[in-house]
Amino acid sequence: MLAFIMFDPLYFIVLAPAMLLAFLAEMRVRSAYAKAGRIPASSRLSGAEVARRILKQNGLHDVEIEPSHGLLSDHYDPRKRVLRLSPDVYQGRSLASVGIAAHEAGHAIQHGVHYGPLALRNGLVPLASTGSSLAMIVFVIGMFLSAMPLGRTLMVLAILMFGTVVVFQLVNLPVEFNASRRAMVALTDSGIVGVDEVPTVRRVLNAAAMTYVAATLSAMLTLLYLVLRSGLLGGRRN
Numbered sequence: 001m002l003a004f005i006m007f008d009p010l011y012f013i014v015l016a017p018a019m020l021l022a023f024l025a026e027m028r029v030r031s032a033y034a035k036a037g038r039i040p041a042s043s044r045l046s047g048a049e050v051a052r053r054i055l056k057q058n059g060l061h062d063v064e065i066e067p068s069h070g071l072l073s074d075h076y077d078p079r080k081r082v083l084r085l086s087p088d089v090y091q092g093r094s095l096a097s098v099g100i101a102a103h104e105a106g107h108a109i110q111h112g113v114h115y116g117p118l119a120l121r122n123g124l125v126p127l128a129s130t131g132s133s134l135a136m137i138v139f140v141i142g143m144f145l146s147a148m149p150l151g152r153t154l155m156v157l158a159i160l161m162f163g164t165v166v167v168f169q170l171v172n173l174p175v176e177f178n179a180s181r182r183a184m185v186a187l188t189d190s191g192i193v194g195v196d197e198v199p200t201v202r203r204v205l206n207a208a209a210m211t212y213v214a215a216t217l218s219a220m221l222t223l224l225y226l227v228l229r230s231g232l233l234g235g236r237r238n
């Protein structure tokens, strides 16, 4: 049923800028990670050790650090107060590992200081994940029934559901940028990262941030697509 949208030319036209940005972001992440991954950190600390130091500096003694499974599975779990780092980051002693570990520690600091946007983002997770999994299905059913009032109602409902995904992505942006900013401050203030290492670490974090910008643009344009395709703006449907 979703193939209906997948093969809609309008979908590709509207989403094209987001697809291009996502592709460029992916390339940048790969090249930044590859480069920084080959440069050993002068501190000789592993990602896990860097995270531990940063947490300590910020008085977060009760946050656990665990290895997680899979590439790029790094995240901070605010419910369990656990920082999970992928094997490469956890054990790695490269500038890439240091940067990513510090970024995740940045999220733990945000949680520790009750940074508003993080709480808002976490609160939006259930709503946005329901929205992203159901909106398209509801929309396609609505399209099939578009001759009836029920069809229009379902399409409006789907647009509202997907709207929660857009709101989530928009709130996520400042959270991610702020975590990276906190990471850079912690790394430089403590001297874990030297002045000559700063640009490399920053490049890794900026590249990662660009993927979030691409995800936000993609969500916004998907919403635009749904509005255009629904014909609710009064345009002719084809």
Ligand SMILES: [Zn+2]
Pocket (backbone or CB within 6 Å): 103, 104, 107, 176, 179
């Ligand atoms: Zn993050």
